[in-house]
Amino acid sequence: MEAIVFEEYGGPEVLRLTTADEPHAGPGQVRLRVRAAGVNPLDHKIRGGAMREVFPTEFPAILGSEASGVVDEVGEGVTGLAAGDEVFGFMETGAYAAYALASVVARKPGELGWEEAAALPVAGETADRVLNQLAVKNGETLLLHGAAGAVGSAAVQLAVARGVTVIGTASPGNHDYLRALGAIPVAYGDGLTDRVRAVAPKGVDAVFDAAGKGALPASIELRGGTPDRIVTIADPTAAEYGVAFSRGGDRDASALAGYARPVAEGGLRVPVARSFPLADAAAAHAESEAGHVRGKLVLLP
Incomplete structure (x- = not known):
């Protein structure tokens, strides 16, 4: 198969299109003919070696943790799915x-395109997991780094739905987009703490770092000097600051299906x-690594 x-x-140039052995469904698994695969910032961090302590890689390796596609093999013990079913999930x-x-997939609603379905698993699960880990609730203020990305976009909407005030960091070109989602946008970079304090003079209750671009010291300062209630999904230096790094939780097919319905109906945007x-x-990785991506990049086999 092509892979x-x-x-x-190394850099994006280490990615090459070649022929690899086809995998076959084992017990509890289905095999997908991939129609679309999500590209996440974590992918380029793994490729570049920045995450080798957290996600060690055995070479040769194929990246990609989420996809949509058509079931074409069903492993022993799998029920409720058959060849020809359109699904999406965690690979x-x-x-x-x-x-x-994959062993955790959900049926793709007909209203949801292949690309949109591939963009959903990591963004939906990660946003929901970290918000629960931070225990943000109605009336609180959340600082969200990387708010315009796929995970950030989902997190803004899910947090706003909980009654949380969201301050989202992003490049100025994404500020109108964040306002449309319900967030208060601020620019990242030098002077971040002053800009956040200007819109949240009473401080922030929690910080969700979905960017991994060195904002942990400023986040700790904004939390009054404590790493409490700060979670990153992207900064490998988290342990140096005593900040929690969230690597992933339990993946559930029913939760996947629950994310899909509001997206298909237009109530949640990824x-x-x-x-x-x-x-x-390689070009997708270069664009992802450059930042400023609004939402998700997707590969189409």
């Missing part, structure tokens, strides 16, 4: 490929910023 493989840590083998294996042919995975 994007890398055999060493157990790399999704940057023609085929991938926008697809751009789609690339599978062969252009």
Whole structure:
């Protein structure tokens, strides 16, 4: 099968389109013919070696943890799914490929396109998990770094639905977008603490770092000097500051289905910023690594 493989840590150029052995469904698994695969910032951090302590990589490796596609093999013990079913979910083998294996998938609603479905699993699960970990509630203020990305977009909407005031960091070009989602936008970079204090003079109750761009010291300062109620999903220096790093939780097919319905009905937005042919995975990584992406980048095998 065609797949994007890398055999060493490095820049986007280490990703190459090649032929790899096809995986086959084992007990409890289905195999998908991949129609779309999500590209996440974590992918380029793994590829570059920044996350080697948290996510060690065995080479050669295929990236990609989420996809949508058509079931074409069903493993022993799987019930309720059959060849030809359209599904989306979390992949157990790399999704940057023609085929991938999964044990946690949900049926794709007909109203949800392949690309939108592939953009949903990581964004929905991560946003929901971290908000629960932070225990944010009605009346509180959340500072969200990387608010315009796919995870950030989902987190803004889910937090606002809880009655939380969200201050979202993003580049100025994404500020109107964040306002439309219900967040108060601020620019990241030098002077961040002063800008946040200007819109939240009483301080922030919690911090969700979905960007991993060195904002932990400022976050701790804004939390009164404590790392309490700060969670990052993207900064490998978290332990140095005593900040919690959230790696992933229990993945549940019913929760996936629950994320899909409001997206299909237009009540939750996880926008697809751009789609690339599978062969252009390096270009997708370069764009992801440059930042400023509004929503999710997607690969199309």
